[in-house]
Amino acid sequence: MSITLDQVTKRYQGVPVVNDVSVEIGDGEFFVLLGPSGSGKSTLLRAIAGLTGVEHGRIALHGRDVTHVAARERGVGLVFQNYALFRHMTVADNIEFALRVRRMKRAERVSRRKELLRLVALEGMDERLPAQLSGGQQQRVAVARALAHKPEVLLLDEPFGALDAKIREELRRTIRQVQRELGITTVLVTHDQEEAFALADRIGVMNLGRLLEMGRPDELYTRPATRFVATFLGAANLLLARQSKHGIQFANGAAKREHTVNGSPPGREHEVVAVLRPEEVELASARESLNGSYLAAGTIEEMVFTGALERLRVRLTKGAEEVQLARVNGDDGHYLEVTRTQPEQRAFQVRPGQNVFIGVRRVHVLPTPLSSFTACAPSESEVEHLSMQPLLVELASRMKTRVAARIEPALADVNGDCAAQEGVFSGAAVIAARPESLKSIECLLARGAEEVFVLPPNAPSPQRVLIHWADEDARAATLAVSASLLRHLHAEAIYVDVQPQHATDTQRPQGMRALLDARAEAQAVHGLEMRTELRIGDVASELARRLGESTDQLLILGVSEIKGLAQRFGELLSATPRWPLLVVYREPEVQA
Amino acid sequence: MNAAVRDVARPLRQPSVLPGFGLTFGFTTFFLSAVVLLPLAALVLMAARMSWHDFLHTILEARALGSYRLSFGASTLAAAINLVFGFIIAWTLVRYEFPGKKIIDALIDMPFALPTAVSGIALTTVFAQNGWIGQYLEPFGIKVAYTWIGVTVALTLIGMPFMVRTVQPALAEVQKDLEDAAETLGAGRFHIFRRIILPTVLPAMLTGFALAFARGVGEYGSVIFIAGNLPMKTEITPLLIVIKLEEFDYKGAAALGTVMLVISFTMLLAINLLQAWGRRRHVRTTR
Numbered sequence: 001m002s003i004t005l006d007q008v009t010k011r012y013q014g015v016p017v018v019n020d021v022s023v024e025i026g027d028g029e030f031f032v033l034l035g036p037s038g039s040g041k042s043t044l045l046r047a048i049a050g051l052t053g054v055e056h057g058r059i060a061l062h063g064r065d066v067t068h069v070a071a072r073e074r075g076v077g078l079v080f081q082n083y084a085l086f087r088h089m090t091v092a093d094n095i096e097f098a099l100r101v102r103r104m105k106r107a108e109r110v111s112r113r114k115e116l117l118r119l120v121a122l123e124g125m126d127e128r129l130p131a132q133l134s135g136g137q138q139q140r141v142a143v144a145r146a147l148a149h150k151p152e153v154l155l156l157d158e159p160f161g162a163l164d165a166k167i168r169e170e171l172r173r174t175i176r177q178v179q180r181e182l183g184i185t186t187v188l189v190t191h192d193q194e195e196a197f198a199l200a201d202r203i204g205v206m207n208l209g210r211l212l213e214m215g216r217p218d219e220l221y222t223r224p225a226t227r228f229v230a231t232f233l234g235a236a237n238l239l240l241a242r243q244s245k246h247g248i249q250f251a252n253g254a255a256k257r258e259h260t261v262n263g264s265p266p267g268r269e270h271e272v273v274a275v276l277r278p279e280e281v282e283l284a285s286a287r288e289s290l291n292g293s294y295l296a297a298g299t300i301e302e303m304v305f306t307g308a309l310e311r312l313r314v315r316l317t318k319g320a321e322e323v324q325l326a327r328v329n330g331d332d333g334h335y336l337e338v339t340r341t342q343p344e345q346r347a348f349q350v351r352p353g354q355n356v357f358i359g360v361r362r363v364h365v366l367p368t369p370l371s372s373f374t375a376c377a378p379s380e381s382e383v384e385h386l387s388m389q390p391l392l393v394e395l396a397s398r399m400k401t402r403v404a405a406r407i408e409p410a411l412a413d414v415n416g417d418c419a420a421q422e423g424v425f426s427g428a429a430v431i432a433a434r435p436e437s438l439k440s441i442e443c444l445l446a447r448g449a450e451e452v453f454v455l456p457p458n459a460p461s462p463q464r465v466l467i468h469w470a471d472e473d474a475r476a477a478t479l480a481v482s483a484s485l486l487r488h489l490h491a492e493a494i495y496v497d498v499q500p501q502h503a504t505d506t507q508r509p510q511g512m513r514a515l516l517d518a519r520a521e522a523q524a525v526h527g528l529e530m531r532t533e534l535r536i537g538d539v540a541s542e543l544a545r546r547l548g549e550s551t552d553q554l555l556i557l558g559v560s561e562i563k564g565l566a567q568r569f570g571e572l573l574s575a576t577p578r579w580p581l582l583v584v585y586r587e588p589e590v591q592a
Numbered sequence: 593m594n595a596a597v598r599d600v601a602r603p604l605r606q607p608s609v610l611p612g613f614g615l616t617f618g619f620t621t622f623f624l625s626a627v628v629l630l631p632l633a634a635l636v637l638m639a640a641r642m643s644w645h646d647f648l649h650t651i652l653e654a655r656a657l658g659s660y661r662l663s664f665g666a667s668t669l670a671a672a673i674n675l676v677f678g679f680i681i682a683w684t685l686v687r688y689e690f691p692g693k694k695i696i697d698a699l700i701d702m703p704f705a706l707p708t709a710v711s712g713i714a715l716t717t718v719f720a721q722n723g724w725i726g727q728y729l730e731p732f733g734i735k736v737a738y739t740w741i742g743v744t745v746a747l748t749l750i751g752m753p754f755m756v757r758t759v760q761p762a763l764a765e766v767q768k769d770l771e772d773a774a775e776t777l778g779a780g781r782f783h784i785f786r787r788i789i790l791p792t793v794l795p796a797m798l799t800g801f802a803l804a805f806a807r808g809v810g811e812y813g814s815v816i817f818i819a820g821n822l823p824m825k826t827e828i829t830p831l832l833i834v835i836k837l838e839e840f841d842y843k844g845a846a847a848l849g850t851v852m853l854v855i856s857f858t859m860l861l862a863i864n865l866l867q868a869w870g871r872r873r874h875v876r877t878t879r
Contacts, residue, residue, distance in 0.1 A: 051772050071775045078776040084769035088791045098777035149778060
């Protein structure tokens with residue numbers, strides 16, 4: 001492996017800007033770090049170069065641990081967005097800078113310089129000053145300079161950012177060529193997905209300091225695992241759908257059309273988030289002439305001609321109340337983004353205002369368990385108040401999902417018969433923290449909610465998320481939910497395991513193993529880096545003590561039995577929780 | 593060659609925000625003449641009324657030679673001290689964030705604003721044998737007030753803001769990225785300073801040096817208090833000129849003034865040429 005990052009964390013004033021990033025980049029690989037500005041990608045690159053220290057974690061280049069090695073001894077080449085050429089030196093002096101530092105002989109220097117200038121197609125420019133070159137040429141010089149000392153790793157920090165489109169493409173080709181010719185391991189940072197697609201062997205998508213997903217460009221585009229990657233890599237319509245063993249259906253009502261998806265997990269019906277790419281949407285004048293499955297009817301709202309493609313915004317009319325978009329675009333209606341190729345346009349011409357029928361060719365279901373939120377409270381005003389809670393609003397907007405409202409009279413009456421109420425739950429149920437929260441949670445879980453989110457009033461955005469599950473049956477689901485939540489938070493994940501005070505000799509190693517397994521599974525299956533803590537004592541009181549340490553924490557509890565909640569965590573939940581609590585409940589799978 | 597043609601071909605008048613090229617250019621010429629050139633010409637004319645013999649006698653007498661040595665020597669030394677420490681102050685102000693930075697930044701300009709006599713008296717008080725600093729230097733046999741060291745100290749104080757204020761913007765121009773780039777290329781701290789930072793700020797440092805030096809040569813108010821004004825030892829040329837004036841020897845004063853004018857002009861010209869040469873050296877390599 002050329003570059004190995006292991007749990008690299010960098011904080012600025014306590015806030016992790018690079019959060020537990022682990023990645024292995026192979027020899028000669030072209031790896032692109034893609035993310036919006038502020039996602040921590042440049043900081044990560046600077047950490048690899050050695051220009052920024054890290055608080056935690058390990059960085060190795062070609063198997064050599066360089067975590068505490070100065071930048072000048074790491075043997076990397078770095079190219080900056082603003083070129084960072086030495087303006088008082090000629091091109092030749094710029095390129096030979098690293099060679100002079102190494103006291104290389106003049107003849108060798110000159111031949112190396114000539115070779116590099118040929119590589120970046122700038123022969124004969126030796127004696128120019130940077131100011132006499134165009135932006136594209138300057139960046140070529142910067143690339144040549146970064147390669148002069150034969151670094152093992154080439155790092156590029158938004159190298160095309162300051163260039164216009166044509167030159168950008170040219171330089172992109174040059175860099176790809178140079179990289180292939182030298183076979184040098186390269187990491188490029190960019191916020192431009194087109195650039196990432198054009199260059200990368202593998203893309204790593206970063207957001208909020210976390211490396212969310214990694215994979216080949218086509219893999220990431222067709223099968224993203226997270227909402228963020230789905231919407232950041234290309235455009236995507238996010239739809240809420242119900243998935244059962246028969247397939248997936250978009251409408252709530254009777255109009256059930258099933259879309260088959262590959263690898264839909266068996267089990268009971270539940271809500272999922274489906275990604276519908278704009279190019280997978282089909283428009284037709286009649287429902288019968290659709291090739292794909294019918295989704296809804298709509299009206300063309302906006303048309304933009306972009307050359308090869310036509311971009312449309314279609315407002316859902318009939319079926320808007322059935323088809324649920326995860327993200328509601330504006331208050332006045334639901335829109336679908338659609339792109340159509342020239343042949344499609346010729347086959348069925350549309351104009352703004354026209355009514356059309358919308359079909360779906362292909363959808364991809366995200367394996368993310370937190371699909372949406374449903375605020376539950378006994379009265380309308382309380383529901384209203386709950387859905388305006390800042391943390392909930394923040395989470396929903398980051399997760400690009402909606403907060404549905406639901407009036408639950410049963411929540412008012414602690415001793416009432418909870419199960420008597422009817423209704424199917426979608427997504428996570430959200431309730432306000434109250435003294436009798438435990439009863440409410442039990443009630444909602446009994447009625448089919450899989451996750452219950454308990455919110456104290458005005459809870460701050462958590463800095464730490466504590467994760468704990470009552471038994472091994474709850475592990476997989478708890479990890480999945482934790483990973484899904486943590487992707488959208490600037491927080492650290494900490495798995496807290498509690499061992500009984502008087503554990504037997506056989507219990508102790510088992511507990512240790514569970515701890516290590518949990519970490520390994522979190523990373524391997526969900527890409528979630530979490531820290532682990534082992535505490536000794538009573539579960540509820542240890543968790544309470546840990547939660548008492550600071551106010552900006554969130555607790556995720558996993559259970560596989562409803563009554564287990566009261567048994568194991570009764571003490572913890574007896575008073576009004578002062579921290580946000582997310583209870584994850586999955587029945588153990590029955591072996592058929 | 594091309595550049596030369598372009599220079600000639602470029603029209604004298606260029607559209608600009610302020611109207612009336614004729615008016616502004618005329619005003620510039622008039623202003624320079626009235627405030628700078630005419631008084632200087634008058635000075636030279638006054639000196640020219642002397643015979644060569646008298647002139648040479650006046651400017652070459654031992655007391656005058658001693659005063660040149662002190663005036664130009666101390667000014668050069670003070671400017672050189674400022675070159676180093678002014679750079680360090682500018683570096684601190686540009687590169688670091690610390691509480692009270694704004695106040696220190698404002699304090700730099702104090703020597704500009706203070707009447708020079710006040711600075712002189714204050715310095716004398718501090719550096720006198722029983723002053724705050726002077727009393728600790730005394731046991732080592734170092735006397736500051738009433739010696740050439742005192743003169744240098746005063747001129748350093750007076751020249752410092754010139755240095756800091758010219759270097760500051762130049763240092764701010766040196767992007768952190770350049771240092772980072774040099775570091776990834778394997779350069780150590782000294783190398784980065786020597787090859788990257790210094791060449792970028794050197795022109796500004798030379799300008800600062802020239803300004804501080806010029807200010808030092810012309811300084812009068814602060815020096816006469818701390819110098820003690822012993823003929824041959826701690827007497828600066830401006831003071832000698834004042835003494836001549838008080839003796840109604842206007843011609844002698846003008847002669848000394850002319851010498852100062854010539855030496856100052858020569859040194860400033862030399863510094864400017866040095867800078868121009870430095871610039872040309874970079875450009876030449878590209879032709």
